[in-house]
Amino acid sequence: MVEGNGKKIQEGKVDEKRRMAIKIAGLAALLSTIDFAVFDKEEFKKMLKKVGLDDILNVAEAREGLGHYEERAKKKEEELKNLCMAAADKICSEKGFASADCLLAKKKCSKITVKATPPDPNKRYAMALDLDKCIGCRRCEYACVMENNTLRNAGMDWIHIYEMDREGLSDLEGARDDYTVAPKKGKVYVPVACMHCENPPCTMVCPVKATWKEKDGIVVVDYDKCIGCKYCVVACPYGARRFNLFPPKLDPLDLNPNMHILGNIPRPVHVVEKCTWCVQRTRDGGVPACVEACPVGARVFGDLKDPNSPIRRVIEEYGVFVLKPEAGTNPRFFYFFSGAKTPRKEGGGK
Amino acid sequence: MRNSGKILAAIVLITIITSLSITVQPVSASSQQNPQSLYPCSTCHQRLKVNADINYSWYHGVDLRSGAHKGLMCSNCHNPESAMMELRGNISLAILGVHNRSQLMADNLLCAQCHAKIYKDYLLGAHGNRTFDCPNGQAIEVKGYKGVKWVYHICDDYTKLKQKPARACVECHNPHDPTYYAISILPPPEGRVPPPDESSITYGGIAVLVTGLVLIAASHFVYKKEHMG
């Protein structure tokens, strides 16, 4: 009996404390709902709106006023020029002022341009890749590294090429990117980089809105806004995003002077980066580096809205498919089989 | 004055080298494969017409009895005075010698006579790769990442780029054997995380399962002990 009483008294004490705690929690919950109702009503409404085709084609952009970006680009340009010149001087004093390296370094430094070219809303870029032609040679990968001032030897390359069975293309499990003999019989080589999806899951999860889809279809990252939380790295179904673990290196000889503030500008440490379809080239009329470098012409890049563009020709003439359609991301990077197969190497493995 | 002296020296050097190569080559093995380097084309072709019925010429190192252009005759492309001339839209085909890209581009039309679909692809940019020009631009070839050749476009103005086809048909496809054969591949870049081992996934799965079961059993045991005791 005594024991039982003691327990009851104890329970009574606990009850009071618990009641207090529940009261506080309830109050906090109420406050938070009020908070939500007051501050996020508009946002909430937007979220609940039915998504139509127009919304998908003309995604609202998070991009702030353009002046902001141009100002920043100009500042960055100055900064980089100074840094580059200092590095170039070092090269010159080591190798002599008349050496070819010195001259090239100085020339490149003086030509550094950081652009903030805005997207053209009348364009919608897309890329297609011919799996019959691709031989898995990795030249696009190397070109990408050199064009985009990517860190060398750090596993940061944006394009990965996966060797897959021709028959089981939907089976990504057996895909390998460390093959050393190619092209083998019965295999296809599937280069994978950012797919620039219409419904990018990576931009949805970013807590600071540092990444978004621009009006011309390119998904970009603002490196100055990125806090390095890596949510987007996890969210991407294609493993296209890379986390920058190392501080940037500025070697004038390896530097690509054509830069875009949302593209290939040397990235600070601890930010996420990924393929931008060479925004520094394509927005001003050029072609991405991988398209230029591919020895078999497997890559096709163009504007979906232009009926005479290469990409439209491919879609109309050959038909295309995408990777992981079940993810619902609606990629704008297509694959196709043109039928003109590059001969596979005899005895190229199993 | 100094420049002209240099040029003269270069010319003399080239003449010596060419004469040397001409005198040396007949004995060397390479001349067996490439006999036309010995004589200028005009020595024979001033009077010799292209034979309509020939599809193999040891002398030129051309064999159309096999390969993707099997079945064609030399005269299908190389006889400017035939009816083909009209079919080709009066394109006279340049033979041998060093041609610049615009000359090679002009020859594209000859290929287009048979490969209309691919030619349309090519014109629209869906076949072969494209590159771009910029005003006062310069393309500098460098040894880039891991010694791989790379072309940097050095421009005054990076905002006015103009796309164009990167190459003419015959720069990628040898017209006498037009299949594009795979070239060597580059090694995988360094620093990548290797893909996980299949067995490690299996073992990991089993480990998780066993740990889970052990935890469930342990909690059950503790619960029972508390309520019984």
Ligand code: SF4
């Ligand atoms: S460069 Fe072209 S052929 Fe080589 S891996 Fe890339 S897409 Fe394939």
